[in-house]
Amino acid sequence: MKFLNTPDYVRFATPLGPMLAAATGYGLCGLWFDGQRHQPDIATWHLAPAHPLLQQTAAFMDAYFAGSTAPFSLPLDLAGGTxxxxxxxxxxxxxxxxxxxxxxxxxxxxxxxxxxxxxxxxxxxxxxxxxxxxxxxxxxxxxxxxxxxxxxxxxxxxxxxxxxx
CATH class of the missing domain: 1.10.10.10 (Winged helix-like DNA-binding domain superfamily/Winged helix DNA-binding domain)
Structure with a gap:
């Protein structure tokens, strides 16, 4: 997976283990459980706990795991794939x-x-x-x-x- 821009990222806890969320200027480009296969190397990425999209994603995931059925409506950036x-x-x-x-x-x-x-x-x-x-x-x-x-x-x-x- 190749990202067009260097993503910003944040980590947060879920009932199924810690997750890493990543975003570019175009939208959410990644969401992985820690240890998940195909998780990219984030050594050059920017830790951004105050990033609005990443905060919204973490809040959405909290609600999802609490049973909310609201659809995810934030922008996605899937351009890293073929x-x-x-x-x-x-x-x-x-x-x-x-x-x-x-x-x-x-x-x-x-x-x-x-x-x-x-x-x-x-x-x-x-x-x-x-x-x-x-x-x-x-x-x-x-x-x-x-x-x-x-x-x-x-x-x-x-x-x-x-x-x-």
Missing amino acids: PFQQAVWRALLQIPRGATTSYAALSQAVGRPTAVRAVAGAVGRNPVSVLVPCHRVLGSDGSLTGYAGGLERKTALLQLEGVLI
């Missing part, structure tokens, strides 16, 4: 809370029905966890498969959204 990845990430945004889809159905949705593995790879590299809801993608048989933040977190997120009991 055009294919961006198409997959935009398709993820169409999966409503309380619903799931499969990698095969997502492949159909992006017009690449035979590219299931490539779609799965793009889902796994989603830079904005939870808000770009990659956790809502299941195996074709409904099984919980892959999640860069760990299957325990995927299960907890789906339970929070009322998908799993």
